[in-house]
Amino acid sequence: MATLMTNLLLTACIALFFVSAATAVGDSPFIIAHKKASLTRLKSGAERVSVSIDIYNQGFSTAYDLSLVDYSWPQDAFDVISGNISQSWEKLDAGGIRSHSFELEAKKQGMFYGAPAVISFRIPTKAALQEAYSTSILPLDVLAEIPPEKKFEWRLLAKYGSQVSVISIVGLFIYLMVTPSKSNGLKAIKKKR
Secondary structure, three states, rough: HHHHHHHHHHHHHHHHHHHHHHHHHHOEEEEEEEEEEEEOOOOOOOOOEEEEEEEEEEOOOEEEEEEEOOOOOOOOEEEEEEEEEEEEEEEOOOOEEEEEEEEEOOOOOEEEEOOOOOOEEEOOOOOOOOOEEEEOOOOOEEEOOOOOOOOOOOOHHHHHHHHHHHHHHHHHHHHHHHOOOHHHHHHHHHOOO
């Protein structure tokens, strides 16, 4: 009886701890940021990097004075073509989403490993700025030598397609005529008995 009461009391304390921890964290914004980058090769041989960063507020209160900065793109390797590498917003409501994108042009060849973007924001209950980091991107092989793809030659199909199909049909007909059928073999075995 005493052990049952002790186990019940211990379980109630653990449950109370988890509930209080969840409510304490639930009063503040929870910022999640996802950074994506994709390469686009232009006909001129240049390569552009399109970067987009999505910021989500998964918390239960509003985040104020949001500031996004992405200094992971060195100026000696990339030129900013459109957009800015930094952006500011007044607030991000609970459950809200903000997106930011910019485009860069690569100057140097090689593998590039980008660092996460930094998002700073203010919570009304705290004086200090809070920071969140985006996900990092997968390594980008910028200005890589891409071997040409082996494309299917439609010209050859148009030129020799009818001849190939006639030869295939004739070959199939000869194969069917030369190979004995199983039903004729079974009839011959039955006649011998």
